[in-house]
Amino acid sequence: MTELGAADETEKVEPGTTLLLVDDDGPFLRRLARAMETRGFSVEIAESVAEGLAKVRAKPPQYAVVDMRLGDGNGLDVIEAIQEKGDNTRMIVLTGYGNIATAVTAVKLGAIDYLAKPADADEVFAALTRKPGERAEVPENPMSADRVRWEHIQRVYEMCERNVSETARRLNMHRRTLQRILAKRAPR
Known part of the structure; x- marks a missing residue:
């Protein structure tokens, strides 16, 4: 995994832009949160589905990065709760258990992208800030x-x-x- 380090001055969002990170891997979650804060996000973190749902109910974020498998359930429940709030939250699913079926489900629920772990802060930031219609790069290696x-x-x-x-x-x-x-x- 590459370093989840600081961003260049060109890689920033408007100050106060809210981002919710939901992942049960505590060290990864905190590193990603720090990296996203350096890019201008106001970051909230949650380490479980229950905690993520509580934060969504309290104040839906403008952006969200949600892990698929969490200790207490499925991250798609958080994606669905954000979508039900009716806000235009830009959401991506981040998972170490990536597959086509869950990617399709995530997109149907409102996620704009689906990244497999290990993903670094640059990949997460690029996925979150990609303009509509802009395409992600094609992977160099086909599936085994x-x-x-x-x-x-x-x-x-x-x-x-x-x-x-x-x-x-x-x-x-x-x-x-x-x-x-x-x-x-x-x-x-």
Whole structure:
């Protein structure tokens, strides 16, 4: 992972622009918060879905970066709560368990981008401040065969509404094998 360091003078938002960061990785969360503060954001942090929802209810942010898997639930619940507030919050999902199905779900709920961990502050800032219609850069390396398999499993898992037994049945796979696959991070 690259350093989550200070920004150039050209990489800043208007002072007072609010940003909510929701991630259960405390050290990463605090480093990212410091890096975003140097870029002009007024940062609020939350380390759980419950804490994120409370902050959204108190005052919806202008920008949000939400981790997908949190200790007490799914970060998409925070994305959905922000969207229900009706504000024009620019949201991105940040996760170490990235897959196409959850990316599509996140975008349908109102997220503007989906970044896989490890992501540095520059990538997060670029995703948050990208102008509408501006495209993200195409990745240099295509997905590996292991990654494609993992993506397919994740897509079926999401189609089955995260029901492990039903997903295993549809994939003709033993339930425990599927649970082990789901517990691991995505292959590169």
